[in-house]
Amino acid sequence: MRWPDGVECVHCDSKRVTKYVKKASTRHRLSAKTGQMETKAFPARILYICLECKKQFSVTEGTIFNDTHLSLDKWYMATALMVNAKKGFSAKQLQRDLGTAYKTAWYLGHRIRKAMGLIELAEAxxxxxxxxxxxxxxxxxxxxxxxxxxxxxxxxxxxxxxxxxxxxxxxxxxxxxxxxxxxxxxxxxxxxxxxxxxxxxxxxxxxxxxxxxxxxxxxxxxxxxxxxxxxxxxxxxxxxxxxxxxIGSFHQISIKHLNRYLSEFQFQWNHRNAQDIFVLVMAALAIGSAMPYKALIAVAEEDRGPKANSDGEAF
Ligand SMILES: [Zn+2]
CATH class of the missing domain: 3.30.420 (Nucleotidyltransferase; domain 5)
Structure with a gap:
């Protein structure tokens, strides 16, 4: 999805790249807490090396999936839950279903709404x-x-x-x-x-x-x-x-983020008969977030997170 025309180096845009599989490994380190040796397993993963600039990168590098340090499973689950909720899905509900912190759920929800907004813009x-x-x-x-x-x-x-x-x-x-x-x-x-x-x-x-x-x-x-x-x-x-x-899903919403809730609702309405909206949203998340570092920082500033409020929706 990220590179529909073939893999490109995320550092220099070169198409001369080679792929390799980094084998699964384990690392040992002394735990500061327990004083015991700990073993951490790292699963095998696919990496790319650029033949021009010699730097390596992964498929999620520079996208939201890498920068948030949330597992792809959580992104998939959050997206699946939200595309199937025709009347909206609150951060509180996401928190319960994913078993994450409220702030994490809030962030996930808003990034998915933003992706829905991107699709709406693209399809307008x-x-x-x-x-x-x-x-x-x-x-x-x-x-x-x-x-x-x-x-x-x-x-x-x-x-x-x-x-x-x-x-x-x-x-x-x-x-x-x-x-x-x-x-x-x-x-x-x-x-x-x-x-x-x-x-x-x-x-x-x-x-x-x-x-x-x-x-x-x-x-x-x-x-x-x-x-x-x-x-x-x-x-x-x-x-x-x-x-x-x-009222039913969010109880109260922030005026600052009203446009995202509007995007979510509009996306649901406009895709009421569409198939594969899960794939559509995943692609928008991947492509929409693969942006230059400066732009990414601007987005992060804007999405700094909820100010407080532990019982209701962020405001
Ligand atoms: Zn390169």
């Missing part, structure tokens, strides 16, 4: 057919119970969904006309049959800005929200599932 093609667009608001239950319903305390998420097709969602700082138009233009084919939105103030003007699109709005308040084909039930259903997933 213009949506077509009948489109529904709209926004929802998400926020922490713990933030302030008294102002729970206040929209301005919550984080806007904008989305476009193709009926019977794929969805695209974004955590946005604010829902603005310019932002909505940009997202519609960026995600919807000009050959789309129709775009339906609800009757929020600015959606009325979307029609004039998004040319070549047949745009209709649905007035929820007037109970006129199902006029034959003109409705926003698909996107409303998506928001319903997203919120139930978040």
């Amino acid at each position: 093609e213009p949506l077509t057919g009948t489109i529904e667009a709209g926004e929802t608001y998400m926020g922490s239950k713990k933030y302030d119970a008294r102002r729970k319903r206040a929209r301005w305390d919550k984080e806007p998420v904008f989305g476009v969904v193709e009926r019977g097709g794929k969805a695209r969602t974004y955590h946005v700082p604010k829902v603005t006309l310019a932002g909505v138009v940009e997202k519609i233009k960026g995600n919807v084919s000009i050959n789309a049959t129709a775009i339906y939105t609800d009757e929020s103030a600015f959606y009325g003007t979307v029609a004039g800005t998004v040319k070549n699109h047949n745009h209709k709005t649905v007035n929820h308040k007037a109970k006129g929200w199902v006029r034959g084909d003109v409705h926003t039930e698909t996107i409303d259903g998506y928001w319903g599932l997203l919120k139930r997933g978040v």
Whole structure:
């Protein structure tokens, strides 16, 4: 998966490499704790040597699987569990199922979500057919119970969904006309049959800005929200599932990491009929993480881990 066009040296990109099997070995050392000699077994492994720069490397070198010092088994298990959880999988659950520390489970979960996000980016093609667009608001239950319903305390998420097709969602700082138009233009084919939105103030003007699109709005308040084909039930259903997933699996999620939860949910929705999503996610983890050292450090900084909170999801 890592080198679809043949093995390349991770140090100098040369294709002149040779492979060899490092035999299984055991090492002995004096334990500082017990004062006894300890024997540690090292299984056989495949290594490569570059014929240009003479350096050696393994297939996982420079990828997430090597840098985290977690066994590949844990990565496989975590990925298998997460791709099969249609409604999301919390770090707490991963911790229980894998038998790792909470922080390890948290890190695994977020790297897998990130890989799902990469797949979504790579597979993003213009949506077509009948489109529904709209926004929802998400926020922490713990933030302030008294102002729970206040929209301005919550984080806007904008989305476009193709009926019977794929969805695209974004955590946005604010829902603005310019932002909505940009997202519609960026995600919807000009050959789309129709775009339906609800009757929020600015959606009325979307029609004039998004040319070549047949745009209709649905007035929820007037109970006129199902006029034959003109409705926003698909996107409303998506928001319903997203919120139930978040409440049911995560209890509370961090605004900082909201985009990753959105990626996970969007990936599940868009791959609801797909086969082999396990392989897809593993490939994205391997390829997406095989990046230059500087970029890797930047990612590590960003993913430093949960701040605290032992009972719920990280925040
Ligand atoms: Zn080399």
